[in-house]
Amino acid sequence: MKVINLGGKGTLLDQFVAELRDHQIQLDRLRFRLNLERIGEIMAYEISKSLPFVDEEVTTPLGIATVPCLKEQPVIATLMRAGVPYHQGFLNYFDHADSAFIAGYRKYDKSGEFEIKIDYVSSPEIEKKIVIINDPMLASGGSFELAYKTLLAYGKPRQTHMAAIIASKEGLDYLERKLINVNINVWVAAIDDELTVKSYIVPGLGDAGDLAYGKKIDN
Secondary structure (H helix, E strand, O other): OEEEEOOOOOOHHHHHHHHHHOOOHHHOHHHHHHHHHHHHHHHHHHHHOOOOEEEEEEEOOOOEEEEEEEOOOOEEEEEEOOHHHHHHHHHHHOOOOEEEEEEEEEEEOOOOOEEEEEEEEEOOOOOOOEEEEEOOEEOOOHHHHHHHHHHHHHOOOOEEEEEOOEEEHHHHHHHHHHOOOOOEEEEEOEEEOEEOOOOOEEOOOOOHHHHHHOOOOOO
16 A cells, blocks of 8 residues: 655645635635535546556647547545545546445444444446545545445456545554555545544544535434
Protein backbone atom coordinates (compact mmCIF):
# COMPACT_ATOMS: atom_id res chain seq x y z
CA MET A 1 0.00 0.00 0.00
CA LYS A 2 1.29 3.41 -0.98
CA VAL A 3 0.08 6.66 0.63
CA ILE A 4 0.19 9.85 -1.44
CA ASN A 5 -0.39 13.05 0.56
CA LEU A 6 -1.30 15.87 -1.81
CA GLY A 7 -1.73 18.43 0.95
CA GLY A 8 0.62 20.84 2.67
CA LYS A 9 2.16 22.09 -0.56
CA GLY A 10 0.57 25.51 -0.61
CA THR A 11 -2.08 24.97 -3.29
CA LEU A 12 -5.80 25.62 -3.68
CA LEU A 13 -6.33 22.11 -2.33
CA ASP A 14 -5.05 23.31 1.05
CA GLN A 15 -7.38 26.33 0.86
CA PHE A 16 -10.42 24.15 0.21
CA VAL A 17 -9.46 21.78 3.06
CA ALA A 18 -9.05 24.78 5.39
CA GLU A 19 -12.57 25.93 4.48
CA LEU A 20 -13.96 22.45 5.14
CA ARG A 21 -12.41 22.51 8.62
CA ASP A 22 -13.50 26.07 9.53
CA HIS A 23 -16.52 25.85 11.86
CA GLN A 24 -17.83 29.23 10.70
CA ILE A 25 -17.63 28.44 6.99
CA GLN A 26 -19.25 25.07 7.73
CA LEU A 27 -22.50 26.91 8.50
CA ASP A 28 -22.92 27.35 4.75
CA ARG A 29 -23.92 23.84 3.64
CA LEU A 30 -23.85 24.72 -0.05
CA ARG A 31 -20.24 25.90 0.22
CA PHE A 32 -19.32 22.81 2.25
CA ARG A 33 -20.73 20.50 -0.44
CA LEU A 34 -19.11 22.55 -3.18
CA ASN A 35 -15.70 22.26 -1.50
CA LEU A 36 -16.13 18.48 -1.24
CA GLU A 37 -16.88 18.45 -4.96
CA ARG A 38 -13.95 20.69 -5.87
CA ILE A 39 -11.55 18.54 -3.87
CA GLY A 40 -12.96 15.49 -5.67
CA GLU A 41 -12.06 17.18 -8.96
CA ILE A 42 -8.51 17.87 -7.79
CA MET A 43 -8.14 14.28 -6.58
CA ALA A 44 -9.42 12.95 -9.90
CA TYR A 45 -6.88 15.08 -11.79
CA GLU A 46 -3.99 13.93 -9.57
CA ILE A 47 -5.00 10.26 -9.76
CA SER A 48 -5.31 10.54 -13.54
CA LYS A 49 -1.55 11.12 -13.72
CA SER A 50 -1.03 7.51 -12.59
CA LEU A 51 -3.49 5.98 -15.07
CA PRO A 52 -2.64 4.57 -18.51
CA PHE A 53 -2.91 6.91 -21.52
CA VAL A 54 -2.60 6.18 -25.24
CA ASP A 55 -1.87 8.50 -28.16
CA GLU A 56 -4.90 9.21 -30.31
CA GLU A 57 -5.27 11.19 -33.50
CA VAL A 58 -7.80 14.01 -33.20
CA THR A 59 -9.09 15.73 -36.31
CA THR A 60 -9.25 19.53 -35.97
CA PRO A 61 -10.70 22.01 -38.51
CA LEU A 62 -7.13 22.48 -39.81
CA GLY A 63 -5.48 19.10 -39.53
CA ILE A 64 -4.73 16.16 -37.24
CA ALA A 65 -3.25 16.40 -33.74
CA THR A 66 -1.80 13.48 -31.78
CA VAL A 67 -2.92 13.76 -28.15
CA PRO A 68 -2.51 11.41 -25.13
CA CYS A 69 -5.99 10.25 -24.07
CA LEU A 70 -7.17 8.11 -21.16
CA LYS A 71 -6.94 4.46 -22.16
CA GLU A 72 -9.86 3.35 -19.98
CA GLN A 73 -12.32 4.85 -17.56
CA PRO A 74 -12.08 3.78 -13.91
CA VAL A 75 -15.01 2.67 -11.80
CA ILE A 76 -15.77 5.29 -9.13
CA ALA A 77 -17.11 3.86 -5.87
CA THR A 78 -18.39 6.07 -3.07
CA LEU A 79 -19.37 5.49 0.54
CA MET A 80 -22.69 7.20 1.17
CA ARG A 81 -23.85 9.71 2.35
CA ALA A 82 -20.96 12.13 2.91
CA GLY A 83 -19.24 10.81 -0.18
CA VAL A 84 -21.96 11.91 -2.62
CA PRO A 85 -20.74 15.47 -3.40
CA TYR A 86 -17.12 14.28 -3.25
CA HIS A 87 -18.07 11.53 -5.73
CA GLN A 88 -19.58 14.12 -8.06
CA GLY A 89 -16.21 15.86 -8.25
CA PHE A 90 -14.66 12.64 -9.55
CA LEU A 91 -17.46 12.22 -12.09
CA ASN A 92 -16.97 15.78 -13.32
CA TYR A 93 -13.53 14.69 -14.56
CA PHE A 94 -14.01 10.95 -15.23
CA ASP A 95 -17.23 11.80 -17.01
CA HIS A 96 -17.75 8.42 -18.68
CA ALA A 97 -16.90 6.32 -15.62
CA ASP A 98 -19.24 3.71 -14.17
CA SER A 99 -20.23 4.25 -10.54
CA ALA A 100 -20.63 2.02 -7.50
CA PHE A 101 -22.46 3.05 -4.33
CA ILE A 102 -21.99 1.57 -0.87
CA ALA A 103 -24.12 2.48 2.16
CA GLY A 104 -22.81 1.57 5.57
CA TYR A 105 -23.24 2.54 9.18
CA ARG A 106 -21.74 2.12 12.62
CA LYS A 107 -23.59 -0.51 14.68
CA TYR A 108 -22.97 0.22 18.37
CA ASP A 109 -23.29 -2.22 21.25
CA LYS A 110 -24.19 -1.37 24.85
CA SER A 111 -20.55 -0.71 25.76
CA GLY A 112 -20.22 1.95 23.08
CA GLU A 113 -18.08 -0.22 20.82
CA PHE A 114 -19.10 -0.41 17.18
CA GLU A 115 -18.58 -2.35 14.00
CA ILE A 116 -19.10 -1.21 10.43
CA LYS A 117 -22.11 -2.74 8.69
CA ILE A 118 -22.93 -2.57 4.97
CA ASP A 119 -26.65 -2.55 4.14
CA TYR A 120 -26.69 -1.53 0.45
CA VAL A 121 -24.38 -2.03 -2.53
CA SER A 122 -24.88 -1.15 -6.20
CA SER A 123 -21.89 -1.90 -8.41
CA PRO A 124 -20.98 -2.73 -11.99
CA GLU A 125 -18.57 -5.52 -12.94
CA ILE A 126 -15.08 -4.54 -11.73
CA GLU A 127 -13.01 -7.58 -12.75
CA LYS A 128 -9.52 -6.42 -13.87
CA LYS A 129 -10.64 -2.79 -13.84
CA ILE A 130 -9.22 0.28 -12.13
CA VAL A 131 -11.36 1.21 -9.12
CA ILE A 132 -11.35 4.45 -7.13
CA ILE A 133 -13.04 4.19 -3.70
CA ASN A 134 -13.78 7.60 -2.24
CA ASP A 135 -14.98 8.89 1.13
CA PRO A 136 -14.15 12.31 2.62
CA MET A 137 -12.92 10.87 5.93
CA LEU A 138 -10.58 7.95 6.60
CA ALA A 139 -10.89 7.59 10.37
CA SER A 140 -10.44 4.07 11.74
CA GLY A 141 -9.96 2.64 8.25
CA GLY A 142 -12.72 0.08 8.80
CA SER A 143 -15.13 1.56 6.24
CA PHE A 144 -12.52 1.58 3.48
CA GLU A 145 -11.45 -1.97 4.29
CA LEU A 146 -15.02 -3.26 4.30
CA ALA A 147 -15.89 -1.33 1.11
CA TYR A 148 -12.95 -2.89 -0.71
CA LYS A 149 -13.78 -6.41 0.49
CA THR A 150 -17.47 -5.94 -0.36
CA LEU A 151 -16.63 -4.88 -3.92
CA LEU A 152 -14.64 -8.08 -4.44
CA ALA A 153 -18.01 -9.81 -4.90
CA TYR A 154 -18.20 -7.93 -8.22
CA GLY A 155 -14.72 -8.91 -9.41
CA LYS A 156 -11.08 -8.41 -8.49
CA PRO A 157 -9.79 -4.98 -9.61
CA ARG A 158 -6.52 -4.72 -11.47
CA GLN A 159 -5.66 -1.68 -9.41
CA THR A 160 -7.41 0.12 -6.55
CA HIS A 161 -7.14 3.72 -5.46
CA MET A 162 -8.61 4.99 -2.19
CA ALA A 163 -9.23 8.71 -1.94
CA ALA A 164 -9.93 10.53 1.32
CA ILE A 165 -9.73 14.21 2.13
CA ILE A 166 -8.64 13.86 5.75
CA ALA A 167 -7.11 10.64 7.12
CA SER A 168 -5.94 9.67 10.55
CA LYS A 169 -2.50 8.16 10.92
CA GLU A 170 -4.08 5.31 12.89
CA GLY A 171 -6.50 4.58 10.07
CA LEU A 172 -3.73 4.48 7.50
CA ASP A 173 -1.72 2.12 9.72
CA TYR A 174 -4.82 -0.09 10.05
CA LEU A 175 -5.27 -0.38 6.29
CA GLU A 176 -1.61 -1.20 5.82
CA ARG A 177 -1.98 -4.09 8.28
CA LYS A 178 -5.26 -5.36 6.84
CA LEU A 179 -4.73 -4.99 3.09
CA ILE A 180 -1.50 -6.89 2.60
CA ASN A 181 -0.21 -7.72 -0.89
CA VAL A 182 -2.98 -5.67 -2.50
CA ASN A 183 -2.21 -3.13 -5.24
CA ILE A 184 -3.67 -0.05 -3.52
CA ASN A 185 -2.73 3.63 -3.58
CA VAL A 186 -4.26 5.82 -0.86
CA TRP A 187 -4.61 9.49 -1.80
CA VAL A 188 -5.22 12.08 0.92
CA ALA A 189 -5.23 15.85 1.29
CA ALA A 190 -4.29 15.88 5.00
CA ILE A 191 -3.17 13.44 7.71
CA ASP A 192 -4.18 14.13 11.32
CA ASP A 193 -2.43 12.41 14.22
CA GLU A 194 -5.27 11.96 16.72
CA LEU A 195 -8.28 9.64 16.72
CA THR A 196 -10.79 9.73 19.58
CA VAL A 197 -12.10 6.62 21.37
CA LYS A 198 -15.24 6.95 19.19
CA SER A 199 -13.03 7.02 16.06
CA TYR A 200 -13.46 10.67 15.17
CA ILE A 201 -10.46 12.44 13.66
CA VAL A 202 -8.96 15.35 15.61
CA PRO A 203 -8.77 18.13 14.58
CA GLY A 204 -10.59 16.68 11.56
CA LEU A 205 -13.69 18.64 10.57
CA GLY A 206 -16.59 16.98 12.40
CA ASP A 207 -19.27 14.81 10.80
CA ALA A 208 -19.03 15.43 7.05
CA GLY A 209 -22.43 13.88 6.36
CA ASP A 210 -24.20 16.06 8.92
CA LEU A 211 -22.41 19.16 7.65
CA ALA A 212 -23.38 18.41 4.06
CA TYR A 213 -26.97 17.25 4.59
CA GLY A 214 -28.11 17.96 8.16
CA LYS A 215 -27.91 16.14 11.46
CA LYS A 216 -29.19 12.58 11.36
CA ILE A 217 -31.00 10.63 14.07
CA ASP A 218 -29.20 7.42 15.05
CA ASN A 219 -31.58 4.52 15.68
